Amino acid sequence: MAMTDPLGDMLTRIRNGQRAKMDSVLSPASKLRANVLEVLTREGYIRGYSDDASGKHPQLRIELKYFEGEPAIKHVARVSKPGRRVYSGSQEIPTVRNGLGITIVSTPRGVLSDAEARENKVGGEVLAEVF
Structure with missing residues (x-):
């Protein structure tokens, strides 16, 4: 089934990953998602992101950021x-x-x-x- 809100899906993956205290999460790659991640990196909410070609489709590996054990993104x-x-x-x-x-x-x-x-x-x- 086709995804109706790809950006919302990526933001949910980030939220769920931080609640589970994960180091990084994967999200399907697109230009819009990469641009949003660039803003989040510039503003200091994530450590960074990189392309991950290990699977069948191109993906983005998002490195999550924590401060004293608490997620950098509260909401x-x-x-x-x-x-x-x-x-x-x-x-x-x-x-x-x-x-x-x-x-x-x-x-x-x-x-x-x-x-x-x-x-x-x-x-x-x-x-x-x-x-």
Whole structure:
């Protein structure tokens, strides 16, 4: 059966992996997923990611990050879903936990965090929120 929300699936794999205290998780590879992982790496929520060609299909190995035994990501949620897309202008991008978290936005200039999108004065589709 086809997956209806690939990005939501990747975020769920990250959430479940951190609850199980895993070092890394695997997710099917795509450009959007890689771009979202790049933002999470830049912002310090994951240690990094790499391509994993050990299986039949290309996958991404996501290295999870912990701080004193606690996961670096306390909450991760999909905002814009296939059934209800959420778009926002550069000035209306929501802040997460008064700026302690990030909002991941897909813009014409690529996938950016909320601070980068405001700095570049671009809006777009609000993909997820992380803190």
